Amino acid sequence: MKNxxxxxxxxxxxxxSIFLSLYRQGFILLFFIPIxxxxxxxxxxxxxxxDERELFLEYKSSHFAYLSYYLVVLMLFADYLLIKQQNPPxxxxxxxxxxxxxxxxxxxxxxxxxxxxxxxxSLVFGIFWLIFALLSHGISIGTVYESVFGLSLIxxxxxxxKFQKVGGVFLLILSFVFFLLLMKNTGNRNAFTxxxxxxxxxxxxxxxxxxxFMTGKNFEx
Amino acid sequence: xxTKVRYFRFIxxxxxxxxxxxLVGVSRQTIVAIEKGNYSPSVWLALxxxxxxxxxxxxxxxxxxxxxxx
Numbered sequence: 001m002k003n004x005x006x007x008x009x010x011x012x013x014x015x016x017s018i019f020l021s022l023y024r025q026g027f028i029l030l031f032f033i034p035i036x037x038x039x040x041x042x043x044x045x046x047x048x049x050x051d052e053r054e055l056f057l058e059y060k061s062s063h064f065a066y067l068s069y070y071l072v073v074l075m076l077f078a079d080y081l082l083i084k085q086q087n088p089p090x091x092x093x094x095x096x097x098x099x100x101x102x103x104x105x106x107x108x109x110x111x112x113x114x115x116x117x118x119x120x121x122s123l124v125f126g127i128f129w130l131i132f133a134l135l136s137h138g139i140s141i142g143t144v145y146e147s148v149f150g151l152s153l154i155x156x157x158x159x160x161x162k163f164q165k166v167g168g169v170f171l172l173i174l175s176f177v178f179f180l181l182l183m184k185n186t187g188n189r190n191a192f193t194x195x196x197x198x199x200x201x202x203x204x205x206x207x208x209x210x211x212x213f214m215t216g217k218n219f220e221x
Numbered sequence: 222x223x224t225k226v227r228y229f230r231f232i233x234x235x236x237x238x239x240x241x242x243x244l245v246g247v248s249r250q251t252i253v254a255i256e257k258g259n260y261s262p263s264v265w266l267a268l269x270x271x272x273x274x275x276x277x278x279x280x281x282x283x284x285x286x287x288x289x290x291x
Contacts, residue, residue: 051246051247051248051251052247052251052262052263052265052266053247053248053250053251053254053260053262054248054251056260
């Protein structure tokens with residue numbers, strides 16, 4: 001798919017998303033799909049018309065988007081703390097912390113060795129969840145259920161060792177699934193427990209996934 | 222940095238920006254940006270430009286400090 005075809009595809013996608021969103025609000029989620037599809041297309045070089053200057057401009061625009069994103073987060077915090085005079089909900093803390101952390105970790109990990117960092121991070125948390133499941137439930141069916149977290153992390157890392165990008169994608173999907181499970185079972189847990197749970201459950205596969213995917217071969221021109 | 226892309230483009234049979242862009246595999250806007258000095262190309266692109274224009278990178282792109290020294 002060349003750039004022009006891709007742009008037409010995006011326009012059609014957005015129009016369909018608008019119409020469906022008017023019909024049912026849940027279809028708003030369709031808007032987010034191109035955000036994740038675009039890097040995949042570029043990584044596979046399906047969109048081949050992007051040259052190095054255009055790529056540079058794209059990174060620059062992403063950086064400006066990142067800054068404006070923080071401006072919006074700042075406004076949300078100001079709204080809650082100064083106008084409504086109440087604590088912001090846990091989701092706002094998450095959207096404030098996560099992108100900054102990813103940016104810092106990506107930069108730092110690449111200075112050391114991104115792939116090693118990603119693999120060690122996911123392995124450590126995978127083993128941690130396995131031990132946690134075993135210690136919590138002993139040898140029982142509960143251990144098997146909870147081991148799924150740890151085992152899926154370790155399995156994705158093993159795939160990542162052979163096929164870096166595929167492993168990265170698996171880890172990203174896992175982080176998304178973990179996030180949904182975490183948010184679904186929030187119950188009456190307090191906000192900060194949810195944040196800590198988020199950092200030990202969802203963040204490791206997300207960071208590892210990003211690092212493996214982004215540094216995998218054929219991403220750079 | 223001073224670029225001589227435009228000069229060498231004309232020496233080499235008055236190549237248009239579009240033609241040069243096609244030869245090196247970038248967009249015309251990229252050639253425009255390089256000629257205006259708004260964009261510094263990567264080593265890969267600089268070498269490719271020099272090869273296409275039958276010259277060397279040093280002749281195509283000159284550091285301002287080198288001109289001052291002369």
